[in-house]
Amino acid sequence: MEYILFDSADRDRLLPFTHTRPVADIRCGILTMRERWELLLGKTTSSLTEPYLSKVYPAIESEDDLYINGAVFATNALLDAVNALPMGKALIKDGVIIATRLATSGYSVSELHERVATLALIEFGGQVYYLKNVWDIFSLNDRALRDDFALITNGRQSAAVPEGVTVTGKENLFIEEGANIYAGCILNAAAGPIYIAKDTEILEGAMMRGPIAICEHAVVKMGAKLYGATTIGPGCKVGGEINNAVFFANSNKAHDGYLGNAVIGEWCNLGADTNCSNLKNNYDEIKIWDEAAKKSLRTGLTFCGLLMGDHSKCGINTMFNTGTVVGVSCNIFGGGFPEKFVPSFSWGGSDGVSTYDFNRAMETANRMMGRRHKQLSDAETELFKHIFDNYRKQ
Numbered sequence: 001m002e003y004i005l006f007d008s009a010d011r012d013r014l015l016p017f018t019h020t021r022p023v024a025d026i027r028c029g030i031l032t033m034r035e036r037w038e039l040l041l042g043k044t045t046s047s048l049t050e051p052y053l054s055k056v057y058p059a060i061e062s063e064d065d066l067y068i069n070g071a072v073f074a075t076n077a078l079l080d081a082v083n084a085l086p087m088g089k090a091l092i093k094d095g096v097i098i099a100t101r102l103a104t105s106g107y108s109v110s111e112l113h114e115r116v117a118t119l120a121l122i123e124f125g126g127q128v129y130y131l132k133n134v135w136d137i138f139s140l141n142d143r144a145l146r147d148d149f150a151l152i153t154n155g156r157q158s159a160a161v162p163e164g165v166t167v168t169g170k171e172n173l174f175i176e177e178g179a180n181i182y183a184g185c186i187l188n189a190a191a192g193p194i195y196i197a198k199d200t201e202i203l204e205g206a207m208m209r210g211p212i213a214i215c216e217h218a219v220v221k222m223g224a225k226l227y228g229a230t231t232i233g234p235g236c237k238v239g240g241e242i243n244n245a246v247f248f249a250n251s252n253k254a255h256d257g258y259l260g261n262a263v264i265g266e267w268c269n270l271g272a273d274t275n276c277s278n279l280k281n282n283y284d285e286i287k288i289w290d291e292a293a294k295k296s297l298r299t300g301l302t303f304c305g306l307l308m309g310d311h312s313k314c315g316i317n318t319m320f321n322t323g324t325v326v327g328v329s330c331n332i333f334g335g336g337f338p339e340k341f342v343p344s345f346s347w348g349g350s351d352g353v354s355t356y357d358f359n360r361a362m363e364t365a366n367r368m369m370g371r372r373h374k375q376l377s378d379a380e381t382e383l384f385k386h387i388f389d390n391y392r393k394q
Contacts, residue, residue, distance in 0.1 A: 002062045003041060005034055005070035006048040007109050008097075010132050012292035014071075016309030016327045017134065017248075017265055019344065019387050022049040022057050024070030027233055027248045028137050029144025030152060030195055030213040037074040039151065048109055052386040055379040061105035067112060068099045071131040073144065081124055090119045093128040134307055134325075135288070135299050137246050137263045142192070142229035145211040149174065149193040172210065176200075179214075192228045221254055233266075235372060243278075245305075250372060262305040265328075267368055271316040278305035280322050288323040289341035291391070299323065309344065311365050311384075318349070328387050329361045345392040358388045 005024035012018070017026055024034040024047055031039070038045055046060040047053075048067065068082060082099045085091055090100035100116050107115060129140060152174075159175040161167050164183025169190030175181065178198035184205040187194055192211030196202065200214050203222040211228040214220060218232045221239030232238050235250040242253070243260035251264050255272035262276060279302065280286060286304040290297040308326040315333035326332065327344030336350030347356040362384065366375050376384070 001064045001066055002060050003037070003043050003045045004048050004059055004061065004065055004067050005037060005045050006067050006112055007050065008069050008071035008130070008132075009113060010071065011050075011109075013290070014131060014134050014137075015291045016307065016325060016344065017137070017263065019328050019391060020053075020265070020310045020383065022047040022053060022070055023131065025057075026131060026137060027231060027246060028073075028131065028141055029231065030148035030215065031144075033070050033073070033131070036148065036151075037068060037070075040074050040076065040079045048107065048112060050109065052383060056377070056383055059105075063103055063105075064101070065103075065105055066099060066101050069097055069130065072096075072098055073129045073140075073147070075126075075147075077126045078124070078128065081122075081126075085122070088119060089122055090116045091122050091124055093124045096128065096130060098124060098128065133297075133299070134263070135261075135301060135304055138229075138244050138261050139301070141231060141244065141246055142211055145195075145213055145229050145231065146193060148213070149195050149211070152195065169210070197234075215249075244303075248310075250369075260305050261301075261303040263307050265308060265310040265312070267311045267365065268308050269313045269368070271314050271318055271333075273316055274314055274318045274320070276306040276320040276324070277322045278303045286323040289325050291325070291327070291341070291343075311361070311368075312342075313364075327391065329356060329365065329384065331356055331361075331364075343392055345388050355392055358385065361388075 007023045011023050025032050047057040048059045085101045087101050091098040097116050159177045162181050165181050166186045168188045172189035172193040175196045176198035179196045179200045181202040182204045185202050186207045188209040191209050194210040195213045197216040199217050201219045205223040206220045208226045213231045215234040217235045219237040224239045225241045227243040229244050231246045233247045233249040236247045237252045237254045239254050240256040241258045245259050245262040247264045248266045250266050251268040253270040257274040259276045260278040286299050286301050287296040304323045306320045306324050309328040312326050312330040319337050321337045324340050326342045330342050330346045332349050334349035338349045345356040346353040
């Protein structure tokens with residue numbers, strides 16, 4: 001049997017992050033949606049996603065395929081229900097497809113959804129959480145962090161707290177062997193669990209109030225102030241003040257400045273003293289730009305900050321307004337506030353933007369990735385060319 005994580009019908013509501021990845025590769029909590037399913041399944045998975053992403057994320061199919069909604073948070077109860085699913089039936093919850101088991105393959109995402117509409121349906125009786133809107137990534141991060149912490153640390157022993165580190169709520173702190181936490185750090189895990197992965201560095205004087213995850217090879221700079229619910233993904237480097245933010249991987253906010261109720265994709269860089277508003281002066285509901293629908297969308301939230309797609313950068317002293325959405329591979333600089341929606345491959349800021357030359361953008365991406373001994377593959381470059389050709393203007 002092959003396990004295939006398919007894109008939900010709401011994938012376009014998760015832009016700009018689904019420009020460059022299937023829904024299953026969004027990080028929320030300690031893990032990505034895929035990593036959580038694979039940990040519980042004990043199996044590797046592949047993806048059924050948009051055609052232009054399929055060279056990077058191909059579907060591996062067989063004559064017995066279990067398709068699972070990549071937007072759904074995996075739980076042990078769901079795992080049991082999914083594994084017990086009979087051939088030719090679908091598991092749903094309140095109209096949302098959770099999984100289906102089929103003997104035929106070769107579906108597109110839309111064809112799979114059409115096929116499920118013809119099947120006998122089984123209603124799941126338990127609670128289901130899933131990503132529907134882009135702001136769910138930070139809004140559901142508190143729950144996801146707590147659930148992932150319990151899942152990952154079950155039956156394991158934390159490494160010892162280093163000398164000179166102050167801890168409250170030690171029972172909710174888990175330190176992997178190989179993590180480096182220096183004197184003067186203050187870790188408050190009484191408010192929520194704190195997970196510190198191997199090969200991380202928590203530099204002198206950093207202060208953290210859970211729930212928080214610091215993933216492998218991440219660095220928390222000296223004197224940083226991190227509030228829950230925050231995830232610092234693998235290879236990220238962060239400093240300043242951060243509150244309820246999710247960093248996917250290999251992105252930097254290394255200096256002072258505020259970031260709250262935010263999502264930062266992969267390979268991003270926020271210049272020194274970048275500040276991001278997450279609350280309107282009149283405390284009104286925040287709206288964001290829905291790129292797929294090409295209109296403003298009510299979030300129902302009082303707090304919503306910056307949502308920045310992969311490989312985007314901003315210069316020093318950049319200011320972002322509440323609910324700003326930045327696309328893929330943008331270069332933002334200059335005084336004042338940029339527009340609240342910055343299309344992919346934009347170059348400029350509040351004084352106006354032009355199109356970021358594709359070749360220059362890819363050179364910048366490879367230079368940044370080269371610092372981590374990585375490079376874009378031909379398939380990944382082709383993926384970005386598709387985004388450049390189809391999504392750089394609104």
